[in-house]
Amino acid sequence: MxxxxxxxxxxxxxxxxxxxxxxxxxxSSEHPTYxxxxxxxxxxxxxxxFSVAGQRPDAAAAGDSQPLEMVFMDIAPETQNGRTxxxxxxxxxxxxxxxxxxxxxxxxxxxxxxxDQIGFxxxxxxAAYQFSFQQLAQNTKALLDARGIDKAxxxxxxxxxxxxxxxxxxxxxFTEQLVLVNPIGLEDWKAKxxxxxxxxxxxxxxxxxxFESIKxxxxxxxxxxxxxxxxxxxxxxxxGMSAGEGGDQVAWNQALTSDMVFTQPVVxxxxxxxxxxxxxxxTTDKTAPGANRASKxxxxxLGDYTKLGKQAAERIPGAKLVEFDDLGHSPQIQDPDRFHxxxxxxLDDR
Numbered sequence: 001m002x003x004x005x006x007x008x009x010x011x012x013x014x015x016x017x018x019x020x021x022x023x024x025x026x027x028s029s030e031h032p033t034y035x036x037x038x039x040x041x042x043x044x045x046x047x048x049x050f051s052v053a054g055q056r057p058d059a060a061a062a063g064d065s066q067p068l069e070m071v072f073m074d075i076a077p078e079t080q081n082g083r084t085x086x087x088x089x090x091x092x093x094x095x096x097x098x099x100x101x102x103x104x105x106x107x108x109x110x111x112x113x114x115x116d117q118i119g120f121x122x123x124x125x126x127a128a129y130q131f132s133f134q135q136l137a138q139n140t141k142a143l144l145d146a147r148g149i150d151k152a153x154x155x156x157x158x159x160x161x162x163x164x165x166x167x168x169x170x171x172x173x174f175t176e177q178l179v180l181v182n183p184i185g186l187e188d189w190k191a192k193x194x195x196x197x198x199x200x201x202x203x204x205x206x207x208x209x210x211f212e213s214i215k216x217x218x219x220x221x222x223x224x225x226x227x228x229x230x231x232x233x234x235x236x237x238x239x240g241m242s243a244g245e246g247g248d249q250v251a252w253n254q255a256l257t258s259d260m261v262f263t264q265p266v267v268x269x270x271x272x273x274x275x276x277x278x279x280x281x282x283t284t285d286k287t288a289p290g291a292n293r294a295s296k297x298x299x300x301x302l303g304d305y306t307k308l309g310k311q312a313a314e315r316i317p318g319a320k321l322v323e324f325d326d327l328g329h330s331p332q333i334q335d336p337d338r339f340h341x342x343x344x345x346x347l348d349d350r
Contacts, residue, residue, distance in 0.1 A: 049072075084113065085113075086153070182328075277319040
């Protein structure tokens with residue numbers, strides 16, 4: 001149940017946006033409802049909870065404590081090779097989406113840790129939080145420290161690529177290898193002319209989320225118009241989290257994190273990355289947050305991964321680039337065999 005503070009935040013945001021529009025609207029009853037922390041959605045491996053410190057040190061004394069929980073999976077291989085891989089999910093994804101990748105990595109001897117970031121999936125949806133990639137990186141580093149890990153390879157997909165880059169910049173000695181899988185943020189949308197969107201407007205848009213809208217977006221931008229029934233599971237995961245009671249919590253956090261993605265580019269710091277980096281890019285990807293509110297001319301210039309991957313590889317010192325010219329935003333889902341061969345080959349070739 002939302003806290004009184006969260007309800008007040010949501011009421012204010014809704015008043016600024018479109019009063020009376022509930023997150024459950026537009027969600028078909030034939031699809032499951034999981035609630036704001038994905039209750040009932042089974043993860044492929046055992047989940048654990050890590051307590052994350054709030055951002056206000058005097059919160060408890062002020063009677064305004066905000067305990068946060070970061071849900072994660074920590075999977076050990078049967079035969080260990082001594083290396084750990086941290087998998088960072090995208091904005092429209094969860095740690096569970098790495099299911100096949102976890103299986104391949106542990107089968108090759110890697111210990112794998114896959115967290116749900118604060119504000120996403122099974123983790124806490126705070127009423128008020130200053131979302132930043134620095135904060136999420138600190139949360140992730142605290143989790144890894146608590147698990148006794150002193151060095152790891154960090155793999156980031158989509159928004160997770162922006163987070164993984166920030167993590168490597170903040171903790172270069174800890175990050176032994178950086179892998180970016182169709183990361184967003186390979187271009188600065190604001191600098192290219194995409195107009196800013198207020199958080200209240202973003203909240204209004206997130207309230208309209210449904211299975212149908214998520215599928216249509218992913219089919220168009222992620223999979224180049226193609227679709228396989230296997231993808232439905234991940235759409236139902238996202239849509240089911242937004243549906244029903246607690247949907248406003250999800251919509252509010254999604255709006256806040258959309259603002260983080262738009263206003264905190266990492267592309268300008270690629271030249272400072274000191275970690276050996278592997279880029280795995282499906283070039284049919286057309287993902288470009290904010291393109292829907294840009295002019296037609298600007299929108300047409302965004303999300304061109306046939307160029308973005310190459311440009312990133314040139315900016316990141318010593319980066320290696322693997323491209324799939326027939327795959328899109330989620331190559332690990334679209335063609336697991338080819339993707340995982342490239343990933344494992346790249347991890348061996350550090």
